[in-house]
Amino acid sequence: MSLLAEMNQKALSLGLPLSVHLDITYRCNERCVHCYLDHDDHGEMTTAEITDVLTQLADAGVFFLSLSGGEVLMRRDFFEILERARQLLFNVKVKTNGVMIREKEAARLRQLGVEQVQISVYSHRPEVHDAITKLPGSLKRTIRAIRFLKSQGLKVTIANVLMAGNFSDQPGVIALSRELGVAYTLDPTITPKMDGDTSILNLRIPGAELRQVFHNADLVGNVEEFCAPPPAPGEDVMEGFPCSAGHTACYISPYGDVFPCVQFPLPSGNLRQQKFLDIWRHSPQLREVRSIRARDLPTCSTCAHVGTCTRCPGLAYMEGNMRGPSTTDCEKSFQRTGMPSANMLRQTGAGSAGPLIQIQCLS
Amino acid sequence: MAEKYIARSSAIAARQLGDEMMVMSTADSTFFTLNEVASTIWQAADGCTPLSEIVAGKICQQFDVDWARAQDDAERFVDELSRHGILLLSDQPLTESPVPVSR
Numbered sequence: 001m002s003l004l005a006e007m008n009q010k011a012l013s014l015g016l017p018l019s020v021h022l023d024i025t026y027r028c029n030e031r032c033v034h035c036y037l038d039h040d041d042h043g044e045m046t047t048a049e050i051t052d053v054l055t056q057l058a059d060a061g062v063f064f065l066s067l068s069g070g071e072v073l074m075r076r077d078f079f080e081i082l083e084r085a086r087q088l089l090f091n092v093k094v095k096t097n098g099v100m101i102r103e104k105e106a107a108r109l110r111q112l113g114v115e116q117v118q119i120s121v122y123s124h125r126p127e128v129h130d131a132i133t134k135l136p137g138s139l140k141r142t143i144r145a146i147r148f149l150k151s152q153g154l155k156v157t158i159a160n161v162l163m164a165g166n167f168s169d170q171p172g173v174i175a176l177s178r179e180l181g182v183a184y185t186l187d188p189t190i191t192p193k194m195d196g197d198t199s200i201l202n203l204r205i206p207g208a209e210l211r212q213v214f215h216n217a218d219l220v221g222n223v224e225e226f227c228a229p230p231p232a233p234g235e236d237v238m239e240g241f242p243c244s245a246g247h248t249a250c251y252i253s254p255y256g257d258v259f260p261c262v263q264f265p266l267p268s269g270n271l272r273q274q275k276f277l278d279i280w281r282h283s284p285q286l287r288e289v290r291s292i293r294a295r296d297l298p299t300c301s302t303c304a305h306v307g308t309c310t311r312c313p314g315l316a317y318m319e320g321n322m323r324g325p326s327t328t329d330c331e332k333s334f335q336r337t338g339m340p341s342a343n344m345l346r347q348t349g350a351g352s353a354g355p356l357i358q359i360q361c362l363s
Numbered sequence: 364m365a366e367k368y369i370a371r372s373s374a375i376a377a378r379q380l381g382d383e384m385m386v387m388s389t390a391d392s393t394f395f396t397l398n399e400v401a402s403t404i405w406q407a408a409d410g411c412t413p414l415s416e417i418v419a420g421k422i423c424q425q426f427d428v429d430w431a432r433a434q435d436d437a438e439r440f441v442d443e444l445s446r447h448g449i450l451l452l453s454d455q456p457l458t459e460s461p462v463p464v465s466r
Contacts, residue, residue, distance in 0.1 A: 007380060011380060
């Protein structure tokens with residue numbers, strides 16, 4: 001077990017929040033077609049409120065802090081917030097589109113000891129990237145920012161959200177990240193909008209293309225191992241938690257709302273009304289999330305994939321039941337291994353392999 | 364033997380986790396965990412208190428250990444952390460203000 005995994009295990013046993021994702025604004029200078037946020041400002045926390053929240057998080061034991069948005073640099077006090085976060089010795093990761101980063105900002109990020117900067121890139125071609133961000137010239141400015149950050153010696157990761165409209169450009173983005181000397185990560189997950197609007201789910205890549213991703217050795221390493229049929233789950237799997245959401249991690253919105261995760265919109269308290277530790281320790285919602293073991297999942301506990309599935313309880317919650325399946329992850333498990341999930345079998349009714357062939361053909 | 368002075372680098376992230384302290388270099392992402400004794404030295408690294416005084420005043424008193432052995436262990440510990448840029452090490456008091464004490 002790595003040292004970090006040991007620390008995570010220790011945080012879990014002590015009930016400590018090791019990681020927090022803090023969105024300091026939902027405002028953004030891009031209007032990405034797949035974005036789930038409402039970009040209007042409905043009363044963001046002030047600088048003083050965020051400073052107080054950061055102090056509370058440090059006192060609670062938070063080590064990893066992701067500052068994100070919206071676009072973090074839309075806040076004029078971003079560097080003030082970052083400086084305070086670093087004074088409190090957080091390990092800080094900044095998520096940005098980079099459009100507003102020039103030499104001066106890159107130097108300041110370096111000076112303040114940011115651990116990593118993650119930048120969204122959708123394509124190596126301006127006409128594709130800019131069509132997704134709806135900001136003309138955005139790819140050029142983002143690449144320029146990456147070069148500034150690299151010249152400062154900062155660790156940069158390109159995050160490539162995959163959609164039907166940019167799937168074929170994924171090798172180009174990998175080549176771009178190699179040329180720039182930065183890490184690359186991809187995410188094929190598109191989530192519904194915060195208001196429940198699911199129309200953007202149509203942007204998701206189809207199953208057959210998802211299968212290509214999972215069988216690409218450049219992306220997953222050992223394909224045979226990655227796509228192997230799941231082993232029979234042991235007792236430890238059935239007693240296990242799905243992920244760190246609410247256990248050692250949580251999400252805070254620009255309005256002070258606390259959720260188990262950025263992808264798990266279960267309101268669990270508000271920092272304008274309660275102290276962070278009160279919410280973390282006593283929120284009935286977080287306690288409920290923490291109480292759920294794999295054995296408590298009516299459908300998933302019967303699924304062959306239960307031990308290896310990336311089931312997201314937040315996506316399941318958005319589908320109507322945090323104990324239910326996340327069909328996005330059912331699809332991933334299926335495309336990865338070729339084996340249908342219990343939920344897919346249940347939906348086809350018969351439980352035979354026949355209808356599943358139709359699922360693949362339809363895509 | 365020359366006196367040693369130690370100060371915490373500002374290029375780190377750190378947090379107490381139970382009886383250990385997690386420390387990560389923001390320069391190279393090296394991750395350390397410090398036990399209770401090492402954490403005590405870390406907390407006392409204010410740049411102006413000699414290491415021998417930290418060992419005598421904090422380590423020997425709090426952990427009931429022999430000074431010579433504790434001093435030897437402490438010197439090896441600060442040498443290693445200074446090699447990773449986690450601690451600043453000097454034979455003169457360090458004038459640079461150390462980072463705030465981690466929580």
